[in-house]
Structure formats: C-alpha cells, structure tokens
Amino acid sequence: MIFEAVRGAVDMAGLKKKDISTVISCTNDYYDGRTISNCFTVEVGGGYMADESKVEMDGAHAVLYGLMRILSGNHKLAVVWGGSMPSCFPYHSTRLFETDPTWERPLAYVNDITSAGFQMRSYMEKYGVSAEEIAKVAVKNRKNAAKNPLALAEAQNSSIDVKEVLNSGTYADPVTELMVAQPCDGVAALLLAPERQALKITDNPVWITGVGFSQEAYYLGDRNLYESKSMESAGKIAFESAGIKDPINEIDVAELFEAYAHEELILS
Known part of the structure; x- marks a missing residue:
C-alpha cells in the first residue's frame, strides 16, 4: 500500500x-x-x-x-x-499505550473507546444533548458513506436509522457500535x-495558505472533555495565518475527522 x-x-x-x-x-x-x-x-x-x-x-x-x-x-x-x-493488530486495545503512563495506563481500562464514553457523557450532561441527537450524526454520516462507492463497505448503510444506531452493541456507555468509525x-x-x-x-x-496546530494536556483529568480547546486554538491560528477574518462566510468546505459521532458536534 x-x-x-x-x-x-x-x-x-x-x-x-x-x-x-x-x-x-x-x-x-x-x-x-x-x-x-x-x-x-x-x-x-x-x-x-x-x-x-x-x-x-x-x-x-x-x-x-x-x-x-x-x-x-x-x-x-x-x-x-x-x-x-488495523487489520493486523487489536486496534482499540493497542491505544491503551497512548494514554498517560503514570495514572491511566496502569489501570488498563483507558483507551480510545472508554475515553470516548467519558467524553460523550460529559458533552451530553454539559449541553443537555440526548443520545438520540448524537445518533442522528451517525445516521447522516453512514448514509453519506453509502453515496460514495469508494467508502469502506462496512460503513455504508443507506437504510440506517436512529433506532438501529442506539440498539447496536454498547462499546462504552453511552457510545454504541454504529457511533464509532470503522477502522480500515x-x-x-x-x-x-x-x-x-x-x-x-x-x-x-x-x-x-494557513496552518494551525495545538495540543491539550495528556492526562484526561486535566481538561474538560465536553470541549476541544486545542481545536479552537488551532483554528484561530490557521485562520489568522491565512488572513481569514470571517470563517463562516469565507470558507465553503470544512472537513473534520471524528472517530466518534459526538466528536463532530464538539469539533464543529
């Protein structure tokens, strides 16, 4: 490849x-x-x-x-x-080794899935967002994938609905299987x-014409999981370096990467 x-x-x-x-x-x-x-x-x-x-x-x-x-x-x-x-290794289990080595890694339960569960719960409680509303994001994205013949086959589902997303297997409550991007x-x-x-x-x-990057604290407990300060900071730096003063009206297309449905709401 x-x-x-x-x-x-x-x-x-x-x-x-x-x-x-x-x-x-x-x-x-x-x-x-x-x-x-x-x-x-x-x-x-x-x-x-x-x-x-x-x-x-x-x-x-x-x-x-x-x-x-x-x-x-x-x-x-x-x-x-x-x-x-990721077809050659246990992707989600391996991500344990990306966590804080002093407090999180020894507990052997914090990886991207459990972290996403903490994050989604924090976002829901902070802003009063329901699991159904987050499931709608997953529905939108998987239906969009179905329109793209080059999209991963497992991600394509033109008939998916909110109920199917909510009833798919629980990964880390409240995150369900169909809220998670398919590794490929x-x-x-x-x-x-x-x-x-x-x-x-x-x-x-x-x-x-413009670039910005920013990283937050390593340990999850040192930051608010319902927001992404690094995204906000990186965006401001990129807009400033590109001379963009009104992003909403000056930018036609924005592409986000979110591994979990709720992250689209946090990042956008």
Missing part, C-alpha cells in the same frame, strides 16, 4: 525518485509492533538514499513536518505519507513544494 500510494503520487506529478528532496512518513510503533518501525518502510516510501524522517500518530503531523522542511528553504520537494493496517487499512501520500517549484510541476497546484 505504501509503495502504491507514494509511487502513484510521484507518477501523477510526472516526477522521478531523484526529484524527491525529503520524505516524511507517519506511522505508529505500537500499531506496527516494533520500535523505529520506519526502518522497514524507508525503501517503499521513497526514502532510500534520501533525506528521511518519521513522525508518529496522525498523518497531518507528517504534512506539518514536511511543510516546515519546505519553508526552511532547504528542500524543493517533499513526499509525505501516512498509513496503518490505508495509506495516503502527497507532494509538498515551494511556490516556484510547484508551478513547474503543475499549473493548478493546491496552495496551503
């Missing part, structure tokens, strides 16, 4: 491997089952005999890392890619270049 994604991006741009100045990958050692896991992906990811580095967790981190390298003036073309294969194997790759270089590659590049 890595080779197909990276090679596909390079070929689509009409470039060769020798044109690549730096490669930034994003995987997770816990997910890959070994430390320094990128030592096994360097070649297929285009990093052989090239400047290469890795960042953990979200593929967006690879984009930010690659962007920093481009903005440094030291690189003219960055390949960034991120991916994982996948890799995404893209090319980053400074303006002059980008215009040599294509006459219709996608411009990154």
